[in-house]
Amino acid sequence: MKKYVVLFEKSKDGYSAYVPDLPGCVAFGDTKEETEELIYEGIKFHIEGMEAEGLLVPDNKVESELMIFS
Template sequence: MRYAIVVEKAANNYSAYVPDLPGCIATGDTIEETEREIRVAIEFHIEGMIDDGLPVPPPTSIVQYIEIAA
């Protein structure tokens, strides 16, 4: 499966979340670390859902960039 993630710059680090998996978040000091951590968080989150007998939401979010004239 391929889930979209959102990475945001915070005051002192980066944070990431998965729109299709509410509550699945991770942080890191760099973008690369944050991406590694969110990958682990996604796997852990899905394993927990399966263990709890919950349905795993399919990836449905679409990521696109829109350019505007500034």
């Protein structure tokens, strides 16, 4: 099982999410919960498509850490 970092961004119209290690894998939704569901399905679909085309599915190379500044 592979694990990927998913980045979420809030905007005035809802939320977006993308996976830096899977270029083109993005999702948009009205709520964060909806966007989480959509990006989860999007990741599965993206990987299935890569495998079907015989492409190498990349490993997770992006790391994340929450840093708090005051």
